[in-house]
Amino acid sequence: MTAELVRGQNHPLPDTRLEIRVSAGHPVVACVTCSGEQGTVREEWVAHPGVPAVPGVEVPGRAEQSPRFAVDLAAVPAEVQQVNVLLALPEGTGGPDRFGATAAPFLAVSGQDGSEVASFTITGLDSETALVAVELYRRQGAWKVRAVGQGYAGGLAQLLSDQGMAGAAGTAAVIQQAAVPRTHRAEPARLTTAADAAGAAFGPDQPSPADCALSGGLTGPEAAATGTPAQQTPTPDEAPQMPAGPINYAHPRRQSAPPPPAPAAAPAEPGRPAAPVAGDASGWSMEERLYNQVWGMFEDLARTVAAYRSAVEFAESRMDKELDHVLSDPRSRIGSTGDAARAAARAKCEQLTDQARQALDRDLAQLTAESEVVEPALPPAFARWDNPCWHAYRVPMEVPMALRLGDLHLPESPELRIPCLVRLPLERGLWVDSGRSSSDAALAVDEAQLRRLATDSAVALAARLLAVYPPGEFSVHAIDPAGTAAASLAPLVDSGALTGPPAAGAQGVSAVLAKLTERVDLVTMAVRGGAADALPSDLDTGEQLLIVNDFPHGFDDRAVNQLRYLADEGPAVGVHLLMVADREDATAYGPVLDPLWRSLLRVTPVPDDHLADPWVRHAWTYEPLAVPPGSDVLRQVLTRVTEARRSWRR
Amino acid sequence: MTVNMTKGQAISLQKSDGGTLTAVRMGLGWQAAPRRGLFGSRTREVDLDASAVLFADKQPVDVVFFRHLVSDDGSVKHTGDNLVGGAGSGGDDEAILVDLQRVPVHIDQIVFTVNSFTGQTFQEVQNAFCRIVDETNGQELARYTLDGGGQYTAQIMAKVHRAGGGWQMTALGNPANGRTFQDLMPAILPHL
Numbered sequence: 095m096t097a098e099l100v101r102g103q104n105h106p107l108p109d110t111r112l113e114i115r116v117s118a119g120h121p122v123v124a125c126v127t128c129s130g131e132q133g134t135v136r137e138e139w140v141a142h143p144g145v146p147a148v149p150g151v152e153v154p155g156r157a158e159q160s161p162r163f164a165v166d167l168a169a170v171p172a173e174v175q176q177v178n179v180l181l182a183l184p185e186g187t188g189g190p191d192r193f194g195a196t197a198a199p200f201l202a203v204s205g206q207d208g209s210e211v212a213s214f215t216i217t218g219l220d221s222e223t224a225l226v227a228v229e230l231y232r233r234q235g236a237w238k239v240r241a242v243g244q245g246y247a248g249g250l251a252q253l254l255s256d257q258g259m260a261g262a263a264g265t266a267a268v269i270q271q272a273a274v275p276r277t278h279r280a281e282p283a284r285l286t287t288a289a290d291a292a293g294a295a296f297g298p299d300q301p302s303p304a305d306c307a308l309s310g311g312l313t314g315p316e317a318a319a320t321g322t323p324a325q326q327t328p329t330p331d332e333a334p335q336m337p338a339g340p341i342n343y344a345h346p347r348r349q350s351a352p353p354p355p356a357p358a359a360a361p362a363e364p365g366r367p368a369a370p371v372a373g374d375a376s377g378w379s380m381e382e383r384l385y386n387q388v389w390g391m392f393e394d395l396a397r398t399v400a401a402y403r404s405a406v407e408f409a410e411s412r413m414d415k416e417l418d419h420v421l422s423d424p425r426s427r428i429g430s431t432g433d434a435a436r437a438a439a440r441a442k443c444e445q446l447t448d449q450a451r452q453a454l455d456r457d458l459a460q461l462t463a464e465s466e467v468v469e470p471a472l473p474p475a476f477a478r479w480d481n482p483c484w485h486a487y488r489v490p491m492e493v494p495m496a497l498r499l500g501d502l503h504l505p506e507s508p509e510l511r512i513p514c515l516v517r518l519p520l521e522r523g524l525w526v527d528s529g530r531s532s533s534d535a536a537l538a539v540d541e542a543q544l545r546r547l548a549t550d551s552a553v554a555l556a557a558r559l560l561a562v563y564p565p566g567e568f569s570v571h572a573i574d575p576a577g578t579a580a581a582s583l584a585p586l587v588d589s590g591a592l593t594g595p596p597a598a599g600a601q602g603v604s605a606v607l608a609k610l611t612e613r614v615d616l617v618t619m620a621v622r623g624g625a626a627d628a629l630p631s632d633l634d635t636g637e638q639l640l641i642v643n644d645f646p647h648g649f650d651d652r653a654v655n656q657l658r659y660l661a662d663e664g665p666a667v668g669v670h671l672l673m674v675a676d677r678e679d680a681t682a683y684g685p686v687l688d689p690l691w692r693s694l695l696r697v698t699p700v701p702d703d704h705l706a707d708p709w710v711r712h713a714w715t716y717e718p719l720a721v722p723p724g725s726d727v728l729r730q731v732l733t734r735v736t737e738a739r740r741s742w743r744r
Numbered sequence: 745m746t747v748n749m750t751k752g753q754a755i756s757l758q759k760s761d762g763g764t765l766t767a768v769r770m771g772l773g774w775q776a777a778p779r780r781g782l783f784g785s786r787t788r789e790v791d792l793d794a795s796a797v798l799f800a801d802k803q804p805v806d807v808v809f810f811r812h813l814v815s816d817d818g819s820v821k822h823t824g825d826n827l828v829g830g831a832g833s834g835g836d837d838e839a840i841l842v843d844l845q846r847v848p849v850h851i852d853q854i855v856f857t858v859n860s861f862t863g864q865t866f867q868e869v870q871n872a873f874c875r876i877v878d879e880t881n882g883q884e885l886a887r888y889t890l891d892g893g894g895q896y897t898a899q900i901m902a903k904v905h906r907a908g909g910g911w912q913m914t915a916l917g918n919p920a921n922g923r924t925f926q927d928l929m930p931a932i933l934p935h936l
Contacts, residue, residue, distance in 0.1 A: 393818070394818070397814075397816065397817050397818030397819075397846075398817070398818075400816040400817050400818075401816075401817030401818075401819070401846070401847075401848035401849075402848070404805060404806070404816065404817065404848055404850070405848045405849050405850040408800050408801075408803075408805065408850040409850060412801060446849060446850055449849040450848065450849045450850070453848070453849055709814070709816070709818075710816045
C-alpha cells in the first residue's frame with residue numbers, strides 16, 4: 095500500500111533499509127545530508143556525487159534522470175536525528191535552469207522487499223534550482239518519512255547554508271563539479287543497493303558480502319569504486335548524450351517572473367515635472383505599457399479639461415449672478431457704483447478664467463510632451479500610417495492587444511491627439527458613417543466625396559486589421575452590390591488580400607451572407623455544445639471581416655435579417671461587420687434597424703465629435719487615420735500580408 | 745505631530761517645515777460589532793462611508809463618495825467602498841486621496857464627512873477612527889476617535905481650504921445625523 099504524500103505529511107517507515115527512487119525527466123544531482131541534534135549538518139555527513147557514500151547512505155555518482163538512493167537507517171551514526179534527501183539541477187549542462195521549467199519530480203520510497211511505502215510528487219515549483227525533497231527523521235525511536243518539497247532559488251549553496259552547514263558555498267561548488275565531470279560517461283552509473291549487494295554473485299575482485307553490506311563496507315575506496323563502476327569505461331570523445339532539446343514545461347506566453355522594469359524617467363530638475371518617457375505605465379510587456387499609458391493620457395486629458403470647463407463655467411455663472419444682483423439693486427441704477435460693481439464682477443470672472451487657463455496650459459504642455467515621446471514609440475497596431483514603423487512592417491506572429499482606429503481630440507487642445515485604441519479581437523462591429531453629419535468637416539465636402547472618403551477609410555481599417563493579425567488568422571470579405579466602391583477597394587482586390595472578389599448584385603450579397611451565417615451558426619453551436627472538434631474540416635476558424643458597402647441597396651428582407659444576426663452573434667465567434675452606410679438610406683425600414691446601428695461602433699470619414707469618454711463624458715472629436723497623400727504604404731503592407739499568407743499556406 | 749481632536753475642536757494645520765500641503769488622505773477605519781447569539785451570519789455589520797464635498801464659493805460643485813469614486817477633474821479619489829470595516833487591523837478601511845495641486849482653481853474648500861450608512865450610531869461601532877494624513881510623507885496630521893461619540897450617525901470631519909497660495913486644513917469634528925452626505929449639507933454649510 096503506497097501512501098501518496100502531500101507537502102508536510104509524514105508516514106511511518108516499516109523498515110530501516112530503504113530505497114528511494116526519483117524520476118525527474120532530466121538529469122538531477124542527488125545528495126543526502128544528515129543533521130544532528132541541533133539540526134546542523136556536518137561536512138562528513140553529506141553524501142553527494144563526489145562522495146557517493148557515507149555511513150548508511152549511498153547516492154549516485156553523477157547527475158541522472160532517475161537517481162536512486164540507498165539508505166540503511168540502522169547504520170547511520172547514532173547522533174543523526176534526520177536524513178535529508180536533496181535534489182538540485184546541475185549547472186552548466188544546458189539543461190533547464192529552474193524546476194519550474196521541468197516536469198514535477200516524482201519520488202518513491204520503497205522497503206527492502208521492493209514494496210513501495212510512500213510516494214511524493216513535488217509540484218508548485220518555479221524558480222527553485224535546489225530542493226529538499228523528503229526527510230527521514232527519528233521519532234520516539236522509530237523512523238518516519240516526511241514530504242518537504244522546500245525549494246531554494248539560490249541553489250545548493252543557499253540550501254546547505256540554510257541547514258546550518260559551515261562552508262556551504264564551497265561544498266555546493268564541489269558537488270556541482272562532481273555531478274557534471276568534464277569527461278562524459280556514456281553508461282549511467284549503477285548503484286549497488288543493499289538488496290543488490292546481498293543477492294549479487296561475487297566476482298573475484300568484489301569484496302566479501304560482509305564488507306558489501308551498507309553497515310560498513312561502502313565507506314572504503316573499493317566501495318566508492320563500486321558506486322561508480324562506469325568510471326572504468328570513459329568515452330571522452332563521444333558527444334554528450336543530452337536529450338535533443340530539453341522540453342520546457344513553462345507556458346510559452348504566461349509570465350510569472352516579474353517583467354523588466356519600466357524605462358525610468360530622467361530625474362527632474364527641481365521645481366519642474368519629470369520629462370515623460372514612452373512606456374511609463376504598468377504592464378507585463380512594452381505593448382501593454384504603451385496601451386495603459388495611452389489610456390492614462392486619455393483620462394488625464396479628459397479630467398484636466400473637465401477641471402478647466404467647470405472652473406470657467408463657475409466663473410461665468412458667478413459673474414451672471416453678481417451682475418443680476420447689481421441690476422436688481424436700486425442704488426446702483428444711478429451714479430457710478432453700478433458700473434464699478436459690474437467691472438469688478440467681470441474682473442473676478444476674468445481672473446478666475448485666466449487661472450484656469452494657466453492650469454490647463456500647464457497640463458496640456460505636459461501631455462503634449464508625453465505624446466511627443468509616446469507617438470514614435472508605438473508599434474504598428476497603435477501607430478498612425480505615417481509612422482516609420484509601417485515602412486518596416488513585418489507580418490506579426492501574435493495578435494496585438496489593441497488596434498488604433500483613429501485619433502481623438504478636444505476643442506480645447508486640437509493639436510493634442512490621443513490614439514483611439516480598441517481591444518482586439520473586436521467586441522462589436524464598425525460602422526463608417528457615409529451620411530452627412532452636422533460637423534463642419536462634413537459640410538465642406540459634397541456627398542459623393544463623402545461616400546468615397548467613407549469607403550477609403552473602411553478599406554484602410556480593413557487593411558490595418560489584416561496587417562496586425564498573423565497570416566491566415568484574419569480574412570476579409572466584401573459586399574459591393576452596385577460596384578460603387580470598386581476604386582476604394584482596389585488596394586484590397588489588387589493585392590489579393592480579399593478572400594474573393596467583392597460580391598455584386600443581390601445574388602452575390604445573399605451568397606456571402608449565407609456562407610457567413612452558416613459559419614456563425616456552426617461555430618456557435620459547437621461552442622455551446624462543447625464540441626469544437628466536430629466542426630467540418632474545411633471551415634475557416636480564423637476571424638472574418640465583412641465589408642458591407644451601400645447598405646441597404648441590394649438587400650432583401652432575408653439579407654437584412656442575416657446581417658442583423660451577424661451583428662448580434664458574430665463578434666462572439668469571430669465574425670465582424672464593417673458597414674459603410676448612411677442611416678438615411680435605410681429609413682424605409684423604420685425602427686427595426688435601430689438595434690443594428692446601436693450595436694456597431696460608429697466612426698466617421700471626416701472629423702466629427704460623437705464619441706464620449708467613460709469618465710466625464712466629454713464629446714471627443716474622432717478623426718480617421720489617413721494614409722499620407724502619395725504614400726504607397728497601404729499597398730506595400732497588403733502585399734506583405736498576402737505574400738506571408740501564401741508562404742504560410744504552403 | 746498628531747493632534748488628537750476632541751469634539752468640536754478646530755485647529756489650523758500646516759506642514760511642520762512651514763510649507764503647504766500638496767496631497768492629503770482622509771482615512772477611516774472601524775471594526776464590525778461583536779457577534780451576538782447563535783446566528784453568526786446575522787451579526788450587525790457596520791458600514792461607514794467617507795465622502796468629500798468640493799465647494800466653490802460656498803456652492804457644492806462636485807462630490808466624491810462611494811457612488812462617484814473620482815471627482816470629474818481627477819484630483820480627489822476615493823479608494824472604494826468598504827461595507828463591513830476592518831477585522832481590527834487598525835488600518836484605513838476607506839480612504840479619500842486629494843491631490844491638492846490638481847484641484848481646479850475655483851474649488852476653494854473640500855469638506856470631509858463620515859456617515860453611518862447602516863444607521864448605527866458611533867456608540868455602537870468599535871475602534872472607529874478618522875484621520876487626516878499628509879500623503880507626501882505619511883505623517884498623521886489629525887485623528888478623531890468616533891466610538892463613544894454619542895448618539896450621532898455622521899460626523900463632519902475636517903476641511904481643507906485655500907489660504908494664500910497654498911492649502912490649510914481645519915479640523916471640525918462636528919457631529920451630525922444622516923445616511924449620506926446629502927443629509928449633511930445643512931450641517932456643512934455653517935462651516936464654510
